[in-house]
Amino acid sequence: MAPAFGTSGLRGLVTELTPELVASYIEAFLVACPQGRALYVGRDLRPSSPEIAAAVIAAAQAVGMDTVDCGAQPTPSLAMASMAAGCAAVMVTGSHIPADRNGLKFYIPEGEISKADEAAIKAARAAGHKPQGSGGQARPAPDAGAAYIARYVQGFGAQALAGLRVGVYRHSSVARDVMEAVMAGLGAEIVPLANSDVFIPVDTEAVDPGTRHQLAQWCSEYGLDAVISTDGDADRPMLTDAAGNVVSGDILGVLSARYLGAEVIVTPVSSNDMVRQIPEFRHVHLTKIGSPFVIAGMEAARDRDPQAKICGFEANGGFLLGFEAQQRQPLAPLMTRDSLLPIVVPLIAARAAGLSLAALVAALPPCFTAADRLQDIDRDKAGAFLSRLSTDMQARAAFFAPEGPIADIDLTDGLRVNFTSGAVVHLRPSGNAPEFRIYAQAGTAQAAQDLVPSVMERVSAHMG
Incomplete structure (x- = not known):
């Protein structure tokens, strides 16, 4: 292709x-x-x-x-x-x-x-x-890197993360030195982890089981409060709690937007429904997946209300700040997908609340997501499969019979299926790689995690 x-x-x-x-x-x-x-x-x-x-x-x-x-x-x-x-x-x-x-x-x-x-x-x-x-x-x-580092160190102050011990999973992230400089500049103690001279394709939206196990091991071995990282070009964040549990990107978005004082949120239809349960968010606008759609939604919201405090984020954690956030020093808008802000802000928010990151996440409305992907798919087969499920009610009911009765569907981007149980499964081919994404949502973390492999196995069988 x-x-x-x-x-x-x-x-x-x-x-x-x-x-x-x-x-x-x-x-x-x-x-x-x-x-x-x-x-x-x-x-x-x-x-x-x-x-x-x-x-x-x-x-x-x-x-x-x-x-x-x-x-x-x-x-x-x-x-x-x-x-x-x-x-x-x-x-x-x-x-x-x-x-x-x-x-x-x-x-x-x-x-x-x-x-x-x-x-x-x-x-x-x-x-x-x-x-x-x-x-x-x-x-x-x-010196673009220095200006980017200064944005966060000056914005939040040299003691913002004092007392925290943070592991930096360096792998082949282009931001590995920048991450360490920002964390140290905010007062955290840094533990560098697993620098690689070979490119490692880390997908922060679908962290594989081996990496999750390694993150938990590092937290235990080094007594860490968190592990941080990004994808290869550093527009998607990865953040774990002290046990090595990865906090999903849309949760990082909710925590960051709330702490910064956002009132209007623009986010794709794949994001955790929790965003619509946060009282501080006056309006939540859902878009197709991809930062261009989020940016268009933010611009439309700005046209409706030029004074609105608008943020955008994706399920992968990329965060767009659409207003001047008042912190130690004003944080200027940055209308591009950022990874450092949704790493730094949840850690600062937890510290300000006197809570661990895990406790801060646990205090949010109970809505849990999980995701994975099939790789090296036949894109034509994937498109035909998804089209059939989207248009054929009987085929859709048969495929999703293990999940129970279907309440309704959403075709904003791919196929999102809402079940009468409250669970959600969202299927979508990647827009720029031979991959097929499977997102799940449920009332418990385990239920969401269990949904993904079950659905993925059936999707794979239809693409064989």
């Missing part, structure tokens, strides 16, 4: 992301979208990223665009730097997917591109449009 746009950026096999293909997308982006005076370029730590980033820079300079090479950089750090400079940006990353794949994330000076921008890029590429220019130059790069 040729590289294509999914829920967040362009993705494809490294072998297909040739300099010529990369150049065609960069040229189309520069024609179709605002770019400011220069193009900022960053990359993650997968082996193919330096070469692809060089292709991005060469393509931009060839059509007259100055470039700023920010090097290996967290996606939110790159976005923050480019937006501050009023410039566009491209992040070379495949996020959480394996190293044989990679991709491009595009940013205009105001933040992440929209689905309308994606359509404009594809149309410009199909028409062969490119800027008329030459001789773009390299510009000096700012």
